[in-house]
Structure formats: C-alpha cells, structure tokens
Amino acid sequence: MRITTDQIQTQNDKTLPQHRESFDHLRLILERKNIDSQQVIDKIKNFQVAIPSWALGTGGTRFARFAGGGEPRSLKEKIDDVGMLHALNGGSGAISLHIPWDIPSDVDAVKSHAAALGLAFDAVNSNTFQDQENQGHSYKFGSLCHTDSRARRQAIDHNLEVIHYGKELGSKSLTVWLADGSSFPGQMNFRKALQRTFDALKEIYQGMPEDWKMFVEYKPYEPYFYHTVIQDWGTSHLLASQLGERAFTLVDLGHHLPNTNIEQIVATLMMQGKLGGFHFNDSKYGDDDLTVGALKPYQLFLIFNELVEGMEDPSSPNPTPAWMIDASHNLKDPLEDLLQSVEAIQLAYAQALIIDRIKLEEARETNDPAWAQEILQEAYRTDLRPLIAEARLQAGAAIKPFGAYRSLKVRDQLIKERGLKTMATGL
Ligand SMILES: [Mn+2]
Numbered sequence: 063m064r065i066t067t068d069q070i071q072t073q074n075d076k077t078l079p080q081h082r083e084s085f086d087h088l089r090l091i092l093e094r095k096n097i098d099s100q101q102v103i104d105k106i107k108n109f110q111v112a113i114p115s116w117a118l119g120t121g122g123t124r125f126a127r128f129a130g131g132g133e134p135r136s137l138k139e140k141i142d143d144v145g146m147l148h149a150l151n152g153g154s155g156a157i158s159l160h161i162p163w164d165i166p167s168d169v170d171a172v173k174s175h176a177a178a179l180g181l182a183f184d185a186v187n188s189n190t191f192q193d194q195e196n197q198g199h200s201y202k203f204g205s206l207c208h209t210d211s212r213a214r215r216q217a218i219d220h221n222l223e224v225i226h227y228g229k230e231l232g233s234k235s236l237t238v239w240l241a242d243g244s245s246f247p248g249q250m251n252f253r254k255a256l257q258r259t260f261d262a263l264k265e266i267y268q269g270m271p272e273d274w275k276m277f278v279e280y281k282p283y284e285p286y287f288y289h290t291v292i293q294d295w296g297t298s299h300l301l302a303s304q305l306g307e308r309a310f311t312l313v314d315l316g317h318h319l320p321n322t323n324i325e326q327i328v329a330t331l332m333m334q335g336k337l338g339g340f341h342f343n344d345s346k347y348g349d350d351d352l353t354v355g356a357l358k359p360y361q362l363f364l365i366f367n368e369l370v371e372g373m374e375d376p377s378s379p380n381p382t383p384a385w386m387i388d389a390s391h392n393l394k395d396p397l398e399d400l401l402q403s404v405e406a407i408q409l410a411y412a413q414a415l416i417i418d419r420i421k422l423e424e425a426r427e428t429n430d431p432a433w434a435q436e437i438l439q440e441a442y443r444t445d446l447r448p449l450i451a452e453a454r455l456q457a458g459a460a461i462k463p464f465g466a467y468r469s470l471k472v473r474d475q476l477i478k479e480r481g482l483k484t485m486a487t488g489l
Pocket residue numbers: 239279314341388
C-alpha cells in the first residue's frame with residue numbers, strides 16, 4: 063500500500079486555513095525573539111530519523127505478544143510501511159535493517175523499491191542475542207565474549223556477513239549491540255570477557271569498508287541481570303577509542319539506570335567526537351521502549367540542547383550522529399506510535415534550536431542559575447507544533463500526520479491487504 067500525494071493534498075486542504083493562522087502567529091512570536099523561523103524549518107526538514115525494520119510489527123514482552131493485524135509479512139512490506147510514514151511526516155526517510163530477520167534476497171529489487179519511496183538505508187544491525195535455526199554454536203553464554211572460540215568465530219562471521227548485506231544496500235555503518243553478560247556473581251571473568259569482546263570487535267572493525275563506521279551500543283542490564291560486558295558509555299567509549307577513529311559510542315535512551323544524566327553523557331561524547339549513533343525511545347523504569355516523548359519530554363529537550371550545541375559548534379570534532387527510533391509497540395498501532403515518536407523528536411529538536419545560546423552562556427558565565435532556567439524554559443514552553451507542521455507541509459507531507467493516518471483508515475486497508483493474523487519477523 064502507498065499513500066499518494068493526492069491523498070496528502072486532500073487531507074491538507076481540510077486543515078490548511080487553520081494551520082496558516084497558527085503558523086503566522088508563531089512566526090511573529092519567533093520574529094520578536096529574532097529567530098528566523100525558516101532557518102529552523104530547513105533544519106527540521108533535513109533531519110531524518112531512521113525506522114528499524116523490526117519496529118513495524120507489534121512488539122511483545124517476555125510474557126506475551128498481541129498481534130495487531132495487517133503487520134508486514136516481508137521486507138518489501140516493511141519498506142512499504144516506512145514509505146507511508148515518510149509520506150505522512152517527511153521525516154522518516156531511512157530504514158535500518160536487522161540481520162537475519164530481514165535479509166534482502168533480491169538486493170536490486172529492495173534498493174529500487176526503497177529509492178522509489180525516498181528511503182535510504184541507514185545502519186545495519188547484527189543479532190547475536192538469540193540462536194538461529196541450524197546454528198552451530200549457541201549464544202546462551204555470550205557471543206563475542208564467549209569462552210568457546212568457535213562461538214566467537216561464528217559471531218564475528220555473522221557481523222561480517224551483516225556488513226556484506228549493508229554494502230550491497232548502500233549502508234555506511236554497523237551497529238553492534240551485545241546481550242553478552244552474566245546473571246550470577248562469579249559466573250564470568252569480567253576482564254577476560256571484555257578482552258575477548260575487544261579482540262572480536264577489532265576483527266569486525268577491520269572487516270568494514272574504509273568509509274564505514276561502527277557504533278558500539280551499551281546497556282547496563284537485561285537480558286542478563288548481574289553484569290553486561292558493555293554496560294555503560296564509559297566501557298563503550300573505551301572500546302571505540304581503542305578500535306579506531308571510525309568506531310563510536312551509540313546512546314540508546316532506554317539503556318541507562320534510572321535518573322542517569324543522559325544529556326551530560328551526550329555532551330561528553332560529542333566533546334570527544336565519539337557520539338556516533340542515537341536510539342530514541344522513552345521509559346519510566348528500564349528499557350521500556352515506549353513512545354519517544356511519552357514520559358519525559360523535558361529530558362528529551364535537555365538532551366537535544368546538548369546535541370544541538372555539539373552539532374552547531376564549528377570546532378566540534380563530532381560527525382552528525384545516525385538517528386534511529388528503537389522502540390517496541392505492544393499496545394499501540396506501530397505506525398501511529400512511530401508517527402508520534404518522530405513528531406516528539408522533531409519538536410524537541412526545534413525547541414533546542416530556538417534556545418538563546420548567547421544569553422544562556424552569559425547566564426552560565428555569571429553563575430546565574432535562575433536566569434539559565436528562564437532561558438531554557440522560554441524555549442521549551444514555546445509551542446512549536448505549527449512550525450513542525452509547516453516543515454512537513456513544505457516537504458510535501460501531511461500537516462497532521464496522525465489525523466491523516468486515521469482519516470485514510472490505513473490500518474484497515476493494511477488488514478484487508480495482508481490479513482488480520484499476520485506476524486512480522488522480529489521480537
Ligand atoms: Mn538500541
């Protein structure tokens with residue numbers, strides 16, 4: 063299924079007069095603050111968040127999975143779904159593939175299908191956190207950290223195979239997230255496990271093309287509950303630094319213990335030029351993988367404040383990070399959830415772009431915390447939704463993507479096309 067420009071146009075016609083009124087009003091408010099709204103809009107239009115191929119189906123918990131109906135049955139249909147998201151919001155112009163759930167069997171067909179929908183291939187993701195059928199060695203006790211060199215060899219070869227698929231599709235980066243760890247004290251030798259992981263990553267790193275980047279993701283616990291080999295940003299940064307200049311840390315918002323100051327981690331990594339990838343989601347307790355901005359939109363704004371500072375600093379050594387949504391949808395329609403997530407990301411980004419950075423630095427230099435808070439919250443509390451809508455309108459997308467999605471009855475159409483009891487590959 064595809065959403066046509068005519069359908070978008072018809073939807074937009076309904077809300078255009080109201081949108082014009084709201085946006086004109088906002089533009090005046092921003093003008094009074096000496097903010098050029100078009101400059102902000104252009105940055106929003108250029109900001110593309112990748113959708114992972116596993117996010118289009120219903121996610122489960124370790125207890126149950128309640129399929130939602132009309133789930134994509136193939137990689138082609140997953141690309142169709144991302145294409146629809148991109149048609150609606152103009153901000154989801156990339157897909158991040160997971161291997162082996164989504165092995166492209168006909169590379170040329172997959173490439174041209176994605177290109178026709180305006181989609182690029184972002185980072186490719188390996189999977190050594192579960193055993194595949196007919197796999198020679200189990201990952202039950204780890205992959206790159208495994209005590210058995212044959213299991214490590216298999217995991218290294220898998221990552222090299224993922225790079226191979228990525229190369230064919232035009233990806234430029236590999237994301238490595240390892241579930242490796244232990245659940246009981248004494249089970250694993252911390253030092254040996256980290257050393258083995260480093261040695262294996264080195265081989266994978268050397269197997270990447272010259273223009274590729276490696277993103278090393280960290281996570282403090284889960285699926286193992288006592289220790290994780292790459293538990294935090296410090297360990298990831300240590301590995302990335304030793305691997306080489308094309309290895310970076312990847313920050314996943316859900317991969318921190320409660321109340322961690324993620325914005326500070328972002329600032330530190332960008333200062334070192336080592337923030338390579340970013341996974342968006344939201345959480346209350348752990349790696350809850352909820353809709354971005356559903357719980358802590360202010361924290362997201364504070365994180366974007368640091369991201370913008372790092373990205374706008376001409377002397378910053380940090381490349382533009384690869385952005386991806388990494389969430390699971392076990393209650394909502396995944397496409398609706400993703401539309402909400404992208405909007406929350408764009409809003410936080412826009413809010414961070416209108417912070418008066420000169421005044422903020424003055425407040426900091428004169429040790430004036432009250433004034434600093436005023437400046438931050440002045441930006442945060444400005445309703446920029448009409449500006450995001452204008453960015454979408456200019457990009458040929460929907461003024462109100464969520465409303466358009468419901469009004470077009472997309473899910474009903476998908477159920478008609480694909481059936482009620484389809485099941486997307488993934489978790
Ligand atoms: Mn992640």
